[in-house]
Amino acid sequence: MRNSILACVGLLAVNAIAAPNNGGNPWNGWGYSGNGRCMNDDQANKVANNFRDLISAYTTTLANSVLTTTVQDYSDSVIELIDGGCPSGPIALGSATFASRASFEAGQGSQPNITFNILNVWHNCDTVTVRWRLPMPNPGPGAAPAVQEEVTGIAALETVWNGWQSSQQFLINMIYSEFNSGAWLYDLEIFKPANCAGARRTRSLPSYFSQKI
Ligand SMILES: *[C@@H]1O[C@H](CO)[C@@H](O)[C@H](O)[C@H]1NC(C)=O
Numbered sequence: 001m002r003n004s005i006l007a008c009v010g011l012l013a014v015n016a017i018a019a020p021n022n023g024g025n026p027w028n029g030w031g032y033s034g035n036g037r038c039m040n041d042d043q044a045n046k047v048a049n050n051f052r053d054l055i056s057a058y059t060t061t062l063a064n065s066v067l068t069t070t071v072q073d074y075s076d077s078v079i080e081l082i083d084g085g086c087p088s089g090p091i092a093l094g095s096a097t098f099a100s101r102a103s104f105e106a107g108q109g110s111q112p113n114i115t116f117n118i119l120n121v122w123h124n125c126d127t128v129t130v131r132w133r134l135p136m137p138n139p140g141p142g143a144a145p146a147v148q149e150e151v152t153g154i155a156a157l158e159t160v161w162n163g164w165q166s167s168q169q170f171l172i173n174m175i176y177s178e179f180n181s182g183a184w185l186y187d188l189e190i191f192k193p194a195n196c197a198g199a200r201r202t203r204s205l206p207s208y209f210s211q212k213i
Contacts, residue, residue: 039128044121045121047123047159048157050062052116054066054108056115058111058113060105063108065168067104067172068101073097074174074175075178076178077177077178077180114134116135117132117133117135119131119132126159128157129155131154137187148183148187149182153177156176156177
């Protein structure tokens with residue numbers, strides 16, 4: 001956090017010096033929230049809490065107030081859940097999970113609220129990174145396994161500046177969100193591991209992981 005604050009302060013200082021020479025805003029082309037504003041810790045926490053509330057206390061009114069209309073959401077972890085672990089889809093890994101606010105609302109609006117705890121928040125001028133963890137027991141249909149697996153995730157939230165007068169000064173414009181959907185599939189009893197007492201199965205890991213174990 002401290003480093004990002006210093007980076008922001010540095011940017012603002014340079015901006016103040018550069019602007020008169022330029023006659024305009026020198027940072028527009030850099031995409032810094034539209035007009036060079038750099039978010040502070042409170043604004044970053046608000047964005048992080050907005051993201052949490054979209055999952056844990058979802059309403060369309062909330063989505064309309066904290067997301068841009070063109071927001072996109074990329075999450076192979078969610079696609080893996082939607083696909084139930086099946087390689088045949090229906091949604092291809094790597095594609096946008098939701099490609100607009102309307103699509104996000106159609107998808108998220110039909111989900112039960114899921115509470116999670118924010119563990120860390122980091123930010124730079126226009127992007128907030130949130131690390132989170134579900135409290136256990138995790139929600140799921142039917143009888144959950146007696147022992148559940150913990151689900152932890154990270155989301156990078158790109159924002160755009162929405163004006164000082166707004167109650168939401170930074171709107172989420174891009175969501176990159178990944179989490180332990182293997183644990184989630186286990187908790188939903190879609191994935192049932194065998195031979196849990198056996199040795200760890202490095203063979204099933206990509207080679208770049210197994211070499212480090
Ligand atoms: C989710 O939480 C919000 C806010 O509390 C509530 O209005 C909404 O009805 C809840 N959605 C579901 C599916 O329970």
